[in-house]
Amino acid sequence: MRAWFDQDRPWRSGFLSLMRAIAARDPSRPAPGEADLPSQETYRIGQRPVLAFPPREVASLDTRHGRLDIRLFGLGIWGPQGPLPLHATELAYHRSVALQDRTLEHFADLFHHRALALFYRAWAAGQSTAALDRPDEERFSFYIASLMGTDQAEARQSCLPTHARYGASAHIVRESRNPEGLAATLSQYFDVPIAVEEYVPHWIRVDETGHCRLGMPGASSFMGESAMLGEQVADRQHKFRLVIGPLDFSRYLRLTPRGEDLCTLVEWVRAFIGYEYDWEIQLLIKPEEVPAPRVDGRQRLGHSTWLGECDPAQPVSGMVFEPEIYAA
Template sequence: MAGAAEEVVLDAAGATGHEAAQPAAQSQAPARGVPQVDPVLWARLVEQPFEHDLFMLLRRLDAHGDHPLLGRAPRPLDEPLRLGQEPSMAFAPSNVSGVDVDSDGPPRISIYGFGLFGPNGPLPLHLTEYARERKRHHADNTISAFADLFHHRLILLFYRAWADAQSVNSLDRPDGHRFVDYVASLMNMGQPGLKERDRIADHARTFMAGHLVRQTRNPEGLIQILKLYFDVPVRVEEFVSDWVMIDERQVSRIGLTGRNHRLGGGATIGLAVRDAQSKFRLELGPLSQEEFREFLPGSKRLQQVVDWVRQYVGIEFAWELRLVLRKQDAHGARLNSNQRLGWGSWLGTRMSDTDAGDMVFQPEALFSRSASAAPVAAPATSSMGL
C-alpha cells in the first residue's frame, strides 16, 4: 500500500499515464496541493481516521515548511488542506471523523465536535438532522459545505491558538523558532547578529540557558555544561597559582629616579608576582585514546571548549586545560601509530599505573579572542616527554 501511495504522489507531481491504472491507490494518497508528508500516513488517515487526534494531526502536517503556518496563510489558496464538520447527532467518539483525498483540490479533514452542528453546537438540532439527511440520502452537501466555509477558518484559528501556546511546537519547522528567540533573549542573545557567532550550535546554547541566565557563575555550572555537551567526566580545580607579569610602569626601581620602592608600600621584587585567585584548571577525563585526540590542539572540540568557557566565564579569569588519558591507553610511542609527538605519546614504556594527566596547556594561547577564534602560531606548553 505504501508503494502504491508513493506512485500516486509522483503522478500528481508530473508523471502521466498512470492515473487510470491506480484507482485503488488514489483513494489512499493525496492529490495536488497536499503537504509533502509520508504517504503511509495518509493511507492510515483514510482507513482509520478515528485513531488520530486533531491537534496532533494538524501539528504533523504543519511541520512541513512547504506552506505557510496553518492559520496564518494570507489567502485560502495558500492553505494545504480544508477542514470541516461532519453533521451528526452523535456525541463525538473521536476528534477526526474522516479524511477525503479523492478530489482534485486539497485533502479534506472532517471532525465531529467543534462546529455549528451536533448536540453541542449552537444551531437547533433539526438543522443538524436536515443537513445530515441531505448529505447522506440525497448526495446534497450544500448546507454543510456552506457551514464549512466558517468551520475551516474557525478550526484553523483554534488550532493556531493552541499551537502558539505550546513552546515546543516552534521547533517543528526550521523557520519558526519563536520560543527559541524568547529563551535566547534571556541570555542577551536574542538579536540575529548574536547568533551563529562561534562553533557552538545556538540550540545547544539555548538548552543550557538555565546555567547561562544566572548572574553568578560557579564551577558547578561550568562542569554541568561541559559534561552534558561533551559527555565526558569534567572537574574544575580552583585557585591555581600563576605568575602575573607586572606592568613596566609599576616595576620597583631604586635610585634618585626610582619609583615603587617603599617597603610595605608597593615595592616588589622581580618582574612578576605570584597570584592564586585569578586562574583555574579545567580537567577532562579519564578519556579514551579516541576522545583524547578529539580535544588536542587543532580539533573542533577544543575550539568548542574555548567557546563554552568564554561564554560562561568570560575573559576575566585565566585558565588551563588538563587532558587525562586512561591508563590502559597510555603507552609508549609506536611506529605506524596515529599518536602525535609531544601530545599523546611517551618514549619507551610508561612506568606509572595511573591515568596519564601529563597533558596541561593553555587553549587561549592557541586562539585569538575574536569571535571567530582563529588559530595562531603560539605553541602550547606540555609536560610530556614527546
C-alpha cells in the same frame, strides 16, 4: 500526507501534528491561520457530524477539488462534546448520511476551517520546536537571545550551536556564575564527566610600568606599600581547571590542541565567564584506552604518547594546557 496518516493506525496521528507537517512542507506559503485568501491554502478543515464520543482527533484525509480535505471527529460544533444541542448534530448526521445532502455540514465547515486554523496558530505561537519548521519566521530564538543579551548574528558565526547556547540560558544569565552550572552544562553537552577545580595557583605577570627599580622614582617604588620583588606575582583567585574524563581515546583526541571539539569548549567557557578568569583543562583517559608508544608518526609527543605501565584501576592523566592559547 497519506503516508503520514496510516489508515490502519489512525490513532497515531493528531490534528496539531498534522497541521505542523503541512506548515513545514511548504514554507513559501502562509502558515496555517495566517493566509489572507482561501486560494493561498492547500487544505480545508472540517468536522464530521457523529453522535458518538470521538475515538481520535483525525477522522479521515482525502483530496477534494485539488486540496487536502481534513475531517475531524471533535474540536468543532458537532457531537456530544460540541456547543450545539445534540439534536443539531443528529440533524446534520441524518442529512449527510441518509439523504446524502452535506449542505449543512459544508456550511458549518466554513467556520470550522477558520476557527481550527486559528486554533493551530495560537498553539504554534507558543511552541519553540514548531517554530523551527519555518526558520525565516522563527521568533522564539530572538526572545531567548534578547533575554541573554546575545546578538543572534554573532552567535550564528560561533562554532557553538546557537540552540545549545540558548538551552543553557538559565545558567548564562545568572550574575553569579557557579562552577556547578558550568560543569553540568559542559557535561551534558559533551556527554563526558567534567569537574571544576577552583583556586588553581598560577603566576600573573606584572606590567613593565609596575616593576620596582632602585634609584628610579615611580608609583611602584614605595617600600611597604607598592614595591614588589620580581616580574610575576603568585595568585589563586583568578584561575580554575576543568578536569575532563576519563575519556576513550577518540574523545580524548577531539579535545586536544587542534581537536574538533576544542573550539566548542572554548566558546562554552567564554559564554559563561567571558575573559575574566584564566583557565586550563586536564584530560583524563581510560587506562584500557592508552595506546602503546610507537615511532611511526601516528602519535604526537606530549599530546597522545605515554611511556611505562599504568594502573588499570585509575584514569591516566593526559594533557594539561590552556585552550585559549590554541583557540586564538
